[in-house]
Amino acid sequence: MTTARRTGLEPRKRPRQARSTATVEAVLEATIQVLVAEGAPRLTTTRVAERAGVSVGTMYQYFPHKQSLLYAVLERHLDGVASAVERACRQLQASSIATMASGVVNAYLDAKTVDVEASRALYMVSGEIDISDLLGRISKRIAAAIEEMLATATDAEFDDLSTVTFTLGVAMSGAVRVVFDRGAKKPMLRALREELPTMCAAYLIAVSNNVLSRK
Amino acid sequence: MTTARRTGLEPRKRPRQARSTATVEAVLEATIQVLVAEGAPRLTTTRVAERAGVSVGTMYQYFPHKQSLLYAVLERHLDGVASAVERACRQLQASSIATMASGVVNAYLDAKTVDVEASRALYMVSGEIDISDLLGRISKRIAAAIEEMLATATDAEFDDLSTVTFTLGVAMSGAVRVVFDRGAKKPMLRALREELPTMCAAYLIAVSNNVLSRK
DNA sequence: ACCTGAACACCGTTCAAGT
DNA sequence: ACCTGAACACCGTTCAAGT
Numbered sequence: 001m002t003t004a005r006r007t008g009l010e011p012r013k014r015p016r017q018a019r020s021t022a023t024v025e026a027v028l029e030a031t032i033q034v035l036v037a038e039g040a041p042r043l044t045t046t047r048v049a050e051r052a053g054v055s056v057g058t059m060y061q062y063f064p065h066k067q068s069l070l071y072a073v074l075e076r077h078l079d080g081v082a083s084a085v086e087r088a089c090r091q092l093q094a095s096s097i098a099t100m101a102s103g104v105v106n107a108y109l110d111a112k113t114v115d116v117e118a119s120r121a122l123y124m125v126s127g128e129i130d131i132s133d134l135l136g137r138i139s140k141r142i143a144a145a146i147e148e149m150l151a152t153a154t155d156a157e158f159d160d161l162s163t164v165t166f167t168l169g170v171a172m173s174g175a176v177r178v179v180f181d182r183g184a185k186k187p188m189l190r191a192l193r194e195e196l197p198t199m200c201a202a203y204l205i206a207v208s209n210n211v212l213s214r215k
Numbered sequence: 216m217t218t219a220r221r222t223g224l225e226p227r228k229r230p231r232q233a234r235s236t237a238t239v240e241a242v243l244e245a246t247i248q249v250l251v252a253e254g255a256p257r258l259t260t261t262r263v264a265e266r267a268g269v270s271v272g273t274m275y276q277y278f279p280h281k282q283s284l285l286y287a288v289l290e291r292h293l294d295g296v297a298s299a300v301e302r303a304c305r306q307l308q309a310s311s312i313a314t315m316a317s318g319v320v321n322a323y324l325d326a327k328t329v330d331v332e333a334s335r336a337l338y339m340v341s342g343e344i345d346i347s348d349l350l351g352r353i354s355k356r357i358a359a360a361i362e363e364m365l366a367t368a369t370d371a372e373f374d375d376l377s378t379v380t381f382t383l384g385v386a387m388s389g390a391v392r393v394v395f396d397r398g399a400k401k402p403m404l405r406a407l408r409e410e411l412p413t414m415c416a417a418y419l420i421a422v423s424n425n426v427l428s429r430k
Numbered sequence: 431a432c433c434t435g436a437a438c439a440c441c442g443t444t445c446a447a448g449t
Numbered sequence: 450a451c452c453t454g455a456a457c458a459c460c461g462t463t464c465a466a467g468t
Contacts, residue, residue, distance in 0.1 A: 065443075173393050202420065442458090
């Protein structure tokens, strides 16, 4: 069990009763709704509380400051993305690196495009808070999943698996991020879904000790 | 000539005299200084004005709101990056795609790592304002430069040059962005400088009609 | 003409008063 | 025990008064 570092961003108290859980859920939902509907500058604690149907004071019992609100919403989102990638990686074990590349990229893109508006809003707001530890945790989970998967590739072996995984991870998540920053319009997303697997597969082939077609 | 869309983010008046230019320069410099020294949450208009040695009122003559301040600072930074890439692309004309890939990546990374702290601060703050048009302009410049360069590659031809350029651009800028978001520590930057050219070159080879070594 | 900074509206956060 | 929302400190922005 990892010792959870206190960042001061967690909810002040964990919800223990059904009513509290409902309140936290309502507040998180309200945060995304306000964010998508009114934009980051109009995301105020008062507006979120109002939308969630609770008083500011009550909200501050669960979220000690605005940052913790954004942190919680982002955490939920990124947890979902990481889980999706983990699931995909498990199913892609023992396949070719080309299959793996397109499988992982598509799983990641699927998770990010379930709700394009929400993803966009969360990307925009992610700079307002210190999420380096959260990003660290999520990218570790994704890296671990990809690494385990790659180790079972049927047509390749890698000398420096962790570097390969690192590069794959930052290129994939980065490319997606930049496309969202530029508006995440349909054609861009389509191009990404088409080309990113090609790029990842090409990289994997380039850095692998190709097992099957060794000269 | 492109018709400049009015975004409301430009300085209220263009500085016409030496004194005004100095003021604008001082304010922009102060913005980065406050941002790096105190962090995004403590970047207040009062603090920037104080640091720049002008009154808030005067500052508001040149920058109609806080957003326009951030916009101007980001614009200057991204202009520098785009210029660096354009310069590199010109020098890389008529070389191999592997040379091009590592040349462009290194030029981009060099521009972003001249001042790592400033780059990091600007990435963090880029979500607070609407910079889709600015990002659009910058990525168009970079795409145009890369496209012209790739067209002169000695060892490859491309069917869909604009898609190839798009993918290269988002993967490169995205990977760098994500690494900065995760702290931009030396080892990460080194890994990026090592692997990103490999990845870009591998992609270029994969999507090219390889001219020299056609089977 | 240009600059200044007190003043205003609004936001994040708290805590005395209520149930 | 728990909730409320007026109150406080602070920030972005303006504009009457000063030079």
